[in-house]
Amino acid sequence: PPDLVILVYIGNLGITGTLLPQLFPNTPIIVAGFTEEELRPEQFGTAVSGLAQRVNPEATLELIRRLQPGVNRVIVIGGTAGIDRQVTQRIKDAAQRFTNQLKIEFWDNLTMDKLHEAVKALPPKTAILFGRMFRDAAGQALISSEVARTLSQEANAPVYVMTETPLGTGAVGGSLASVEAFGKRAGELARLVLTGTDVNSLRFEIRADSTPTFDWRALKRWDIPESRLPSNSIIRFRPRSLWQEYRWYIFGALIVIGLQAAMIADLLLQRRRRWRSEAELHENREII
Numbered sequence: 001p002p003d004l005v006i007l008v009y010i011g012n013l014g015i016t017g018t019l020l021p022q023l024f025p026n027t028p029i030i031v032a033g034f035t036e037e038e039l040r041p042e043q044f045g046t047a048v049s050g051l052a053q054r055v056n057p058e059a060t061l062e063l064i065r066r067l068q069p070g071v072n073r074v075i076v077i078g079g080t081a082g083i084d085r086q087v088t089q090r091i092k093d094a095a096q097r098f099t100n101q102l103k104i105e106f107w108d109n110l111t112m113d114k115l116h117e118a119v120k121a122l123p124p125k126t127a128i129l130f131g132r133m134f135r136d137a138a139g140q141a142l143i144s145s146e147v148a149r150t151l152s153q154e155a156n157a158p159v160y161v162m163t164e165t166p167l168g169t170g171a172v173g174g175s176l177a178s179v180e181a182f183g184k185r186a187g188e189l190a191r192l193v194l195t196g197t198d199v200n201s202l203r204f205e206i207r208a209d210s211t212p213t214f215d216w217r218a219l220k221r222w223d224i225p226e227s228r229l230p231s232n233s234i235i236r237f238r239p240r241s242l243w244q245e246y247r248w249y250i251f252g253a254l255i256v257i258g259l260q261a262a263m264i265a266d267l268l269l270q271r272r273r274r275w276r277s278e279a280e281l282h283e284n285r286e287i288i
Helices: 014-023 057-067 082-098 112-121 144-154 179-194 216-221 242-287
Strands: 005-011 029-035 048-053 073-077 103-107 126-130 173-176 205-207 211-215 234-236
Touching: 005 014, 005 082, 005 179, 014 029, 014 048, 029 179, 048 179, 057 082, 057 126, 057 173, 073 082, 073 112, 082 103, 112 144, 126 144, 211 216, 216 234
Parallel strands: 005 029, 029 048, 048 205, 073 103, 073 126, 211 234
Antiparallel strands: 173 211
């Protein structure tokens, strides 16, 4: 039997978290993934530990207001799969705080064809918050990050996201749940189990922590000044400076130039000494 089982998941943990202990009895199990479903840490028994990461729509809605103070309308795009609906519901719950500040509309029952057309003709002062979309209204199976890429490139309004996966596809960013962060935590839990810690003593974690993270290219595209970003923001895809890009080449060139300068200086000194020696020899000959 294995010493440890690690489950990486997105969407639903309930059924799988219950079945894994049956498939691997007496084996510690660490789970790590994104889910919005209601979970009770004790429902999986004592052999399962790990973490469930949730998105933070309230923080991203706050960012939209901060980065684009003139925006008065937010379109929330989601899909029709069960895990899509869970994310949309989280956004609906968070949106209640903003009813007096923003007009928030939910486009969570449209086909991709209709979405393609709709995002190209949005009125001014509009932003898009992309939730998750693994299936559209026609039942078409989709890759959520690819949908985010397409909409970010087609829309005439900035697109915000809540997880790292769609970042770099054209979206501005948002208050993002970090895949890297919960992956590291899962690794720490796995190390503890493999070095003798009883999995029963490791508390199952439900997390909603997030970090303001943005795509530099999208900020420039939508003319969003960096001065509006929170102080703890992470900016990705910023072009590297000439020094960052060619640092070692510059070092090499400086070394070569320095060596050449030293050689030239040495040659000039030798030439000067030779002239002085020849002059002294000439003077001595005249005296004799």
